[in-house]
Amino acid sequence: MNEEFIGALREIVKEKGISEDLLFETIEDALEAAYKKNYAGPNSAAANVKVTINRDNGEIHVYSQKIVVEEIFDNVTEIGLEEAKEINPKYDLNDVVDFEVTPKNFGRVAAQLAKGVVTQRIREAERSIIYNEYKEKEYDIITGTILRKDKGNVFVNIGKLETAIGPNEQMPGEVYKFPEKVKLYVVEVKNTPKGAQVVVSRTHPGLVKRLFELEVPEIHEGVVEIKSISREAGSRSKVAVVSHDENVDPMGACVGPKGARVQNIVNELKGEKLDIIKWSKAPEEFIASALSPAKVLSVDVDEENKSAKVVVDDNQLSLAIGKEGQNVRLAAKLTGWKIDIKSKSQAEAATE
Incomplete structure (x- = not known):
């Protein structure tokens, strides 16, 4: 590897938001495994090696490591104190002595392997970034664009991902047409080997709750609280509300001037009836x-x-x-x- 390659790595680090140390450590671990596989016999000193990459010029060094002991039982992993002091008088018991064993053609192997590791790391980092982005939207509303219907599922573009509204999560009688926009409740965000999977719903009571929070400032500010919701999607919902300010009527706040707030929610729910109930501890x-x-x-x-x-x-x-x-x-x-x-x-x- 050379300085140009190191520069390219740093650009990737900056662009993709990957930890530089983590990327270099991952490459070093991969090179260590490659060295052991290609150059180490079962009793070779290479069984106990470390690989380092110079972060500035890209130089790679492979070191066989031995621990300083008083009495040698294993020549592969141990070195006597006297012999160690001949190398450097500062060595003491239990110190580790590095012996360079870098093969001549290891740089070429390393470059190919590093590219593969970097590519994999980029994929993992991108998946992680997308997962974290959607994880923040769990139990919230997102807007999607309807793409198509297939085998009962409605496929929706939700930005960086495509998801499906399952048959049980679709409102009865609701028609989904391309390329209409639709508001969806994020039930769960899963981290799978294939990347983030976002489970969405049009029938979840959480959709009604979030729509009220969007439409009614008093709910958003915490003055009015939704205590419970019961819902039969597409037909009727009941919403129990309470006010934490005696000067604010919770039902009036939800209905809004001339019924505008509740009507906006009814429109989004395609005509689903809404009963707003005053909650009581009695x-x-x-x-x-x-x-x-x-x-x-x-x-x-x-x-x-x-x-x-x-x-x-x-x-x-x-x-x-x-x-x-x-x-x-x-x-x-x-x-x-x-x-x-x-x-x-x-x-x-x-x-x-």
């Missing part, structure tokens, strides 16, 4: 709110079994339960309580 209040838009007459809670019996007016029963039981199902998910709903007349009949 389970009776929270459960009653969660069953919105139905009006609740009473809530009787069983703390031990975390279940609640709810009574509504007869004309509110179907609204409270919802189409195919969706409203009560989402309310149960939102609150974490089992909910049993009866109409007023059913409750009175049961009491009698």
Whole structure:
């Protein structure tokens, strides 16, 4: 190797953000392995060698190393104290003595090997940089460009990578067309042998949470907090919110002036209905709110079994339960309580 090659290495280090020391150490380790493979017999002194590269001029030196001992048991790895002192009087017991054993043609072998190692390191570094970049976006929203649909998967360009929205992560009834933009929730970023793999979703409740954070400044600033979300993607979501400032109405902040904020989120979710619920630490209040838009007459809670019996007016029963039981199902998910709903007349009949 020569100064030109060292200069090229330094350019790569600067451009790719690779550690210079790590790159040189990796090349030295590879050269050491190559020397042992090509020049070392099983009992050769080369079995205990080190390779160094001069960081300025690229000169390569191979050294066989021996440890200074009082009594020699292995001529390959040990040297007597007297003999060591003949080389340099400063040597003492347990010091390591280097003997240069650089082969004449080793420079050419080294240059070829170094190129291979550098190429591999660049690939690894680039993969690592891309992984770290997307890892920072985990549990956040990214925007992708739809590329194509194949075998149920929707393939999306998300910048430096291509990913796929799996069938279970696609919103029911949503149409994905090239080259439309789409907002995606990053569920997970994996580091695989082939590089970063980004798992994305359109159905995850986290997508709704992040959209509210983008649209509602009070949530972004922490004045209003989203306590829980339950979602049946493409159909309906319930979002429980609380205000940490008594002067700020959490539901009003989420809805926005003339409903603009919530409408922007509904548009992004292709018409998915959104119920914004006021969270309460009192389970009776929270459960009653969660069953919105139905009006609740009473809530009787069983703390031990975390279940609640709810009574509504007869004309509110179907609204409270919802189409195919969706409203009560989402309310149960939102609150974490089992909910049993009866109409007023059913409750009175049961009491009698």
